[in-house]
Each structure stands twice: as structure tokens, then as C-alpha cells.
Amino acid sequence: MLSRVAEHIYWMGRYVERAENTARLINVNAFLLLDLPKGVAPGWEPLIAITGQEGEFEGRYKDYSERNVVKFLIGDMDNAGSILSALNQARENCRTIRDIVPKATWELLTELNIYARDNLQSGLAKKGRHAYLERIIEGSQLLTGMLGATLSRDEAWSFLRMGRNLERADMTTRIVDVRTANLLPDDTSELRPFETIQWMSVLKSLSSYHMYRRRMQVRVQRGEVLRFLFQDTTFPRSVLHCLQAVQHEVAGLPRNTACRDAISGLQEKVGDTKVERLNQDKLHLYIDQIQLGLSKVHEALASGYFLPLDDARSGSV
Amino acid sequence: MPIDLKQYNTDGLYDELLAKPNRSRSHAKHLVRQLRKMDAADLAERQDAADLAIKEMGVTFTVYTEAGAIDRNWPFDIVPRIIPKSEWDMVAKGLKQRVKALNKFIDDLYHEQKIIKDGVFPAEILADSKNFRPQCVGVNPPLGIWAHICGSDLVRDGNGRLYVLEDNLRVPSGVSYMLENREVTKRVFPELFEDYAPMPVDDYPSQLFDTLCDLSPRKVKHPEIVVLTPGIYNSAYFEHAYLAQQMGCELVEGRDLLVDDKDVVYMRTVSGPKRVDVIYRRIDDEFMDPEAFREDSMLGVPGLLRAWKSGNVALANAPGAGVADDKVVYAFVPEIIEYYLGQKPVIPNVPTYRCMYKEERDYVLDNLDKLVVKPANESGGYGMLMGKSATQKERDQFARLIRRNPRNYIAQPTLSLSTVPTVIHDHLEPRHVDLRPFILSGRKTQVTTGGLTRVALRKGSLVVNSSQGGGSKDTWIVDA
Numbered sequence: 157m158l159s160r161v162a163e164h165i166y167w168m169g170r171y172v173e174r175a176e177n178t179a180r181l182i183n184v185n186a187f188l189l190l191d192l193p194k195g196v197a198p199g200w201e202p203l204i205a206i207t208g209q210e211g212e213f214e215g216r217y218k219d220y221s222e223r224n225v226v227k228f229l230i231g232d233m234d235n236a237g238s239i240l241s242a243l244n245q246a247r248e249n250c251r252t253i254r255d256i257v258p259k260a261t262w263e264l265l266t267e268l269n270i271y272a273r274d275n276l277q278s279g280l281a282k283k284g285r286h287a288y289l290e291r292i293i294e295g296s297q298l299l300t301g302m303l304g305a306t307l308s309r310d311e312a313w314s315f316l317r318m319g320r321n322l323e324r325a326d327m328t329t330r331i332v333d334v335r336t337a338n339l340l341p342d343d344t345s346e347l348r349p350f351e352t353i354q355w356m357s358v359l360k361s362l363s364s365y366h367m368y369r370r371r372m373q374v375r376v377q378r379g380e381v382l383r384f385l386f387q388d389t390t391f392p393r394s395v396l397h398c399l400q401a402v403q404h405e406v407a408g409l410p411r412n413t414a415c416r417d418a419i420s421g422l423q424e425k426v427g428d429t430k431v432e433r434l435n436q437d438k439l440h441l442y443i444d445q446i447q448l449g450l451s452k453v454h455e456a457l458a459s460g461y462f463l464p465l466d467d468a469r470s471g472s473v
Numbered sequence: 474m475p476i477d478l479k480q481y482n483t484d485g486l487y488d489e490l491l492a493k494p495n496r497s498r499s500h501a502k503h504l505v506r507q508l509r510k511m512d513a514a515d516l517a518e519r520q521d522a523a524d525l526a527i528k529e530m531g532v533t534f535t536v537y538t539e540a541g542a543i544d545r546n547w548p549f550d551i552v553p554r555i556i557p558k559s560e561w562d563m564v565a566k567g568l569k570q571r572v573k574a575l576n577k578f579i580d581d582l583y584h585e586q587k588i589i590k591d592g593v594f595p596a597e598i599l600a601d602s603k604n605f606r607p608q609c610v611g612v613n614p615p616l617g618i619w620a621h622i623c624g625s626d627l628v629r630d631g632n633g634r635l636y637v638l639e640d641n642l643r644v645p646s647g648v649s650y651m652l653e654n655r656e657v658t659k660r661v662f663p664e665l666f667e668d669y670a671p672m673p674v675d676d677y678p679s680q681l682f683d684t685l686c687d688l689s690p691r692k693v694k695h696p697e698i699v700v701l702t703p704g705i706y707n708s709a710y711f712e713h714a715y716l717a718q719q720m721g722c723e724l725v726e727g728r729d730l731l732v733d734d735k736d737v738v739y740m741r742t743v744s745g746p747k748r749v750d751v752i753y754r755r756i757d758d759e760f761m762d763p764e765a766f767r768e769d770s771m772l773g774v775p776g777l778l779r780a781w782k783s784g785n786v787a788l789a790n791a792p793g794a795g796v797a798d799d800k801v802v803y804a805f806v807p808e809i810i811e812y813y814l815g816q817k818p819v820i821p822n823v824p825t826y827r828c829m830y831k832e833e834r835d836y837v838l839d840n841l842d843k844l845v846v847k848p849a850n851e852s853g854g855y856g857m858l859m860g861k862s863a864t865q866k867e868r869d870q871f872a873r874l875i876r877r878n879p880r881n882y883i884a885q886p887t888l889s890l891s892t893v894p895t896v897i898h899d900h901l902e903p904r905h906v907d908l909r910p911f912i913l914s915g916r917k918t919q920v921t922t923g924g925l926t927r928v929a930l931r932k933g934s935l936v937v938n939s940s941q942g943g944g945s946k947d948t949w950i951v952d953a
Contacts, residue, residue, distance in 0.1 A: 157743050158723055252724075252726075255717055463729070
């Protein structure tokens, strides 16, 4: 497979996943705010922190009002992480590999882009937002499912799956990071019921609430939620599960030593830590290390399999 | 209300399907009968079905606008154009003859230039040529062929006679639309095939693949063949991707390839560099290799020309092949055929007056109001004089231009292109068409059965380009 093609399909996987996760995030935050009493509710600012774009946001918007944050995350084409940008990027990456992926991939991505653009106003309005975001999530899942059912398990599949899982692992860590560090107020007893609600919102933003209940068999509480979201080996959005998927694909690649090292090191890091015992600061550090590890895996993939950067193009074999 | 062909007004022009209003030509009688059975609503419904099929099949062409690249659906008209096989056999013969002579001509220009020494082709024209590549002098491409894929534009004039209007020897496009048009007709007009067995066209990708294999410098069982595209913003990107897919080859961009210090071409794959034997390049000479041509090209592959000259990779078409498709060279094609093959041309050129010769120039200057004057080194209709519709002042200005630099001008009579019935809303009207068949030259020479018929959808218009309101039709060669 051409390096360029591998790169495009990898990014297509990442961007589709990014659009989906961003949609989840907004939806769950909206519901969470309805459940929390005034004064406790953290508002919309944390969503920008999750995506790590405070600087960019503050440069263009004057406050963290619901309208501004939602606009930035859904419809701002200058924000590379907005749903509209991510879907557009997914489609642009698909454009040059239309001969590699099933035909319906391109059509679905085109439809989803058109839907997202044409219905943007209703997506930004309180009333239409939920339905709009659900449609984005469904569209992304449709695409993921369709590829899962029709794409041959060759290199194209490997790169798609690695892109999707790295992005997913990254988003899971970000959601937990911000929800734990910035959102939760100090542990006072009168707010205990709301803490549960917030942990439920963490689970729900990852569509993991039901799976958590079934798997962990305990009520929603911090330590168990963290173990589930980082280390569960059966839930497809847990960090460890995502890393296993990446490792599985890396194993089938040629010349894979660097990638294998990067991914197995990260797996150990994620799996061997007693997450439930980490206090907020340690947890934040742990998450930082995972994110660093994820970007190392990405770099190993990029330097091993993608096109070299422009200035390094000429030269010998 | 059934379709009424009595109102079909051919205006005295040659129509491909109807000899007169309401009277079909013999090869088209079944088609016309089918059309008469339909009413306005049926016709509109079929056209809608075709438009939908095109959309679903994703047949597009790209238009570049300020808002970015836009994929437009390929415009297609459901009424096929029919050409009798007996006539087509002659056309195919003529096209093979033409391409054979042009290839000998190109090879000669890059070697001994005998045709110039023998006084048949003027040295001045070569000296002025924008598409002659000094970098290619002395190179011997495989099989001595330079233009492996040629698309020649054919037109009929008012009396039905076919002429060659131009030859495209650089990167001719359109063949994918020829193939897709047939698919669409099969989907939306299946009953037409009850009366006709049009010769199939879908062999083309295999023929192209075989032609490219013939050129491989390494004699291996499965040479590595790639299609080189300038990228997604090229108007013909759909076709590049389509052909790569149909042939089962990689579609590559310049940055996917590299040339090593032994002048061998590789593509970058996830398993490491992989050697490439034949490149079907759909990128212009000038942008192909920044080392040899335009330094600022971001689309090319540094060292590609080196690799080609060393014989380590084959390029189709060969760089420099475009020398034979400028307008003044065109005017010499009858002489070129005669010189290399000792034959008369089977298909005539559109009569062309070369202003560099006094007798022809005098005729042009006396008849500016009847002629179209074209400068040699412009394309896309720039700097032309349409004598019929021009003002006296414009004609005077052109007369001065011609006298000052006669070598730069040719003139041709205004052609009234033939027409084919075309769906306009819910009825049929005549619209002008041309035809682009494709000729493949490898170990053998093959001509597509038919070609791409382009149709000017605006009433009276002769402009068939899809970017300017042109459409297309399925083209049938039938044994009638």
C-alpha cells in the first residue's frame, strides 16, 4: 500500500472519531447542566479545556457562554477540531483514496458533511441541538459499521483502525482529565449526590454507562469508573482496549519494531497503575503520560509508514 | 402528449439520426421508433433517472472556483448517437493511419529530422514550437512510440462529411465518461438494446493496461504500472482514479514517487520503496520533473526524466509528444501521412489555410468574413477571429496581424457541426456534437469503438466543453 494512502485512511479514521466524540461531549454536557443546581454547574468552559484549545478560543470569543462554546465546537471552520472541520477533513482524506475504500464511504461522508452544514443553525440552537448531534453520532457510527462490514482486513483496515483507536483513547483520557480536575468541586457531603451525577456524565459521554453497570456490578463511584475507563479489556472505548486494538494492527505491519516498542510501553504504563489510588494530581500526571505515549505511537507510525515531510523528499532509497 | 418529431427543425444542418423532420436515417429507425412511443413525461422521467444514476455512480468532473474545488455531476443526455459500423471501420482505419504517421513524425523530429531536410516540413515551425522539448532529443522510447494514447476530435460539417479537427497527444481525457455513459444508458434505457447490439466499449481499460505492459523496460511477468495524477484538484481527477481502479493499478501523486541515484523510479509504500516500471502520466510535460522542466512544480518527481532517458521507466505519453499537436503542425498532417506512409489520408483534415504560404495567405485575406483565424500557439479559443460575426474593424486588425507575422496564423472555414436530438426539458431539439475517439498504440494499435460524444446544450452553440455548458451522449457503433 502507498504510504500516502495509509496516511489518508489513518486520518480519515481519526477525524470521523473526533467528530463523533465532540458531538458526544456537547450532548452530555448539556444534559449534565440541567441536572446540577445553579452555582455548582461548571458551565461550558471545561469543554474547551478538554480539547486543549483555550488559547485559540479566547483569541476569538469574548466569553465562555454556551452559544460561543457550542459554536466553536460544532460549526467553527477555523477550529480544526470542530465537528464541521473534522467531518470536512475526514471527507478530504477520503477524497484521494476513493479507489481504496468501499464506494459507500465517500457517499456517506458527503451526505454527513452536507447534513452537518445545512442544519448548522438548528444544531446551534438549544432546541434542535440534541437531534443534530445524535445524527452526527449515528452518521459516524454508520460509517464505522459500514467499513467494519465491508472493508477487507488488509493494510487499509489496519491504518483505519489504528487511527480510530488512537483518537478514541486520546479523547477518553481528555474527558476524564477535565471531568476530574476541573469539574468536581471539593468533596463535601452535601454535594455527594451531584458527584455521582458527574461521574455518570463521564460514563455517558463515552456511551459507557450501561456497560459499566453490567461489568463492574457496583454503583457509580470514582475508583471503579477510573478502572473501567482506563483498564477494562472488554469495553471498546476504554484506553487499554483501544491500545490493544492498535497493538493487534501494529503486529501485522512490516518493519514494525519502533511502533511495537512504543505501543507496548504505553500498554504497560496504562495497565500497571493502580488508578483508583491516584489522587487528582497524580491522576492528571498519569493522563499526561498517556497522552505523551499516544503521540509517540503516532510519531512512530508517521515516521515508519507515512510520506516524509516535504523537505526530506528527495534522496535515495 | 407523444413526442412530435415533425416539429424537429434541423435548419438544413446535418442531423445524425434524422434525415428530415420526422424521417429517421436508416441506422436510427429503431431508436426513433422507440422515441416516438414515448410522451413528454416519459422523456423527462428517463432523463431524471439518468441524472440520478450519474449522481449515484459518482460520475463527476471538477471545476475549480474561488470557493474551492467543486465536483459537478457529469452532464449526460439519454438519446444515444448512432454511427453505422461500415462508416466507423473507415474512421478507425483513418485514425490508426494518422497516429502511426504522427508517431513517426515525432520520432523523426527528435532524431534526424529527415522531414525537414527533405523540405516537407518547415524548420521555422519547429523553431517556434512551444511543445518541442530539446531535453528529449536522441531518446529512444520503447517500440519507438511517443504518443501511446491519443484522443482525436472529429466533427461533421453540413454535408455529413467527417473531418479531424485536432489531435490530442499530451494527456487527452474523456475516456472514462465514454465508459460510464454506456453504463448509464444500460440502466435507464434497457429496451433500446432489444433492437440494437452496439459494439461494446468496456474493453478499454484492459486494452490500455496491455498497451502499458508492452512498454515495460523490465521483462517481468507483472510489471508495476501506476497512474500519475496531479491530484484531486485536477479537472480530470475522476478519470485518473477511475482508470487506476479499472486497471487495478496504484493511483500515485508526484510525492509518492522517488528516483534514486541509479535513475530507478520507486513508489513509497508502507513496506518500503517498490520499483515502478511504467507510468501512465496524466500530468503535463512542464510539471513532470522540476529537475528537467519547471523548477517550481510541486506536482512532479525530481529525476523522472533522467530515469526515462536511462530506459529504467516508461512514460506514456512520452515527454515531448505534444510537439505534434499544435495548430500549425495540424495543418501539415496530410503531408506527414504522405511522407512517412506513402498514403493519402483516409480521414481529411478540416481544410486549413497556412498564412505562411503566399497563395493560401492571399485567400485568407480575401475571405476573412467567411473564415475562423487561429494563432498557432494559443489554445482554449484565445486570440481567435470568428470572421463571420466579427466587425470590419476586427477583421482589418487581423489582416494586419497576419501580414506582420504570417507564420503564426492558420485559417479554417466556419464549420456547421452536425446535430443529434437532445432532451430539452420534455421534448427533443437538435444540438451540435463532436466526437472524441481514443487510439492506443503499443505492440498493436487499437481504436475505441465510438468514443466520447460531447454535445453543446445551449441552442445554436458550438461549444461542447463540459466546463462551459456542454453535455455528453452515449455513442453507438451498430452493424446496420
